[in-house]
Amino acid sequence: MKIVSQVKLLPASTHDADALAATLRACNRAANAASEVAFAKGLKRRNVLQDAVYHRIRADFDLGAQAAVRTVKKVCDAYATLKANLRAGNCGPEGSKRRARAESRPIRFRETAAQPYDDRILTWNLDQQTVSIWTLAGRLKGVPFVCSSEALQLLACRKGESDLVMRDGMFFLIATIDIPEPPVSQPDGFLGVDFGIVNIATTSDGQVMSGRQVNRYRKRKRDLRSKLQKKRTTSAARVLVRQRRKEARYATQRNHIIAKKLVATAERTSRGIGLEDLTGIRQRVTAKKDQRARLSSWAFAQLGSFVEYKARRAGVPVVRVDPRNTSRQCSNCWHTHRSNRTDQARFVCKSCGTILHADHNGSRNIAHRADAVWQRGAVNRPRTA
Known part of the structure; x- marks a missing residue:
């Protein structure tokens, strides 16, 4: 079975943190450009879309070869997920309206949306608890990460892509773990x-x-949000941001x-x-x-x-x-x-x-x-x- 394990990256300097943030912004802008082409020309298959946008997004957004490939795949996966969700939820008039709205415009990615990495652009060193990761500023080597001991054991079974995520100014890697699934026991009730x-x-x-x-x-949180929203001040807005999630x-x-x-x-x-x-x-x-x-x-x-x-x-x-x-x-x-x-x-x-x-x-x-x-x-x- 597949589960996910999350680790927190600890960039050694402001330069490293800025490089990671800039990489996410560039990849998601490239994803938006690819999404517009996919929507306008109906190119939802990975190989076809990659032929159409690969060289353009590499030149316009300064992406590496493998980063461009992962970005195109992210766009195709997003359209496949949207199609599956619309098919599952297309019930009655409301479902038809949602489908019409979703199909009337291309998918947009936030500038801090998750970016997938594969083993060519992300290398794990579990013994030293560091990663080597590609960015626009070059490859950052020896970036430390922290996680629980259980998560570290699970990372030994890591398989496939890992996603770089930015939340509240912090960076995380979410890895896919493939662990053996035990047979289901015969229940006694x-x-x-x-x-x-x-x-x-x-x-x-x-x-x-x-x-x-x-x-x-x-x-308590609802009351606090209501109180802060009524103040309409800069300090109240900052507190609302801190309270998010x-x-x-x-x-x-x-x-x-x-x-x-x-x-x-x-x-x-x-x-x-x-x-x-x-x-x-x-x-x-x-x-x-x-x-x-x-x-x-x-x-x-x-x-x-x-x-x-x-x-x-x-x-x-x-x-x-x-x-x-x-x-x-x-x-x-x-x-x-x-x-x-x-x-x-x-x-x-x-x-x-x-x-x-x-x-x-x-x-x-x-x-x-x-x-x-x-x-x-x-x-x-x-x-x-």
């Missing part, structure tokens, strides 16, 4: 996981991972921690993981005005993807189930009625009298459904050991 906003995740074992801390953090990074870290706990629990107890298939829930759910921000910032898709890739690394099967009525169905007698859930946190079965935490009851239903799907033979059922 399933750990059901109910995703929510008040409680980020609740397991069928009764473990509740509250979202109170994350929700309070998000509210902090909320997203915080939520991502929490999701990583929760996903790791869920996978570790399932692996320790030799079970699989059952998750709800929440695709399209934002379109199906109508939220009150004061709840829209919380619903739109709910990172359930990210948490689900983290659980899935960590489970694959551990050989733990993951099954997605239909979430319909999981919060209204009794996990003991299967009686289903909307009045069973008396409020957000309380479930009382009108048939058998079972009283449970509502999210715990829902996660138990998810576990039952995941086990049933697995026994029938899930469509995406992986190879078992």
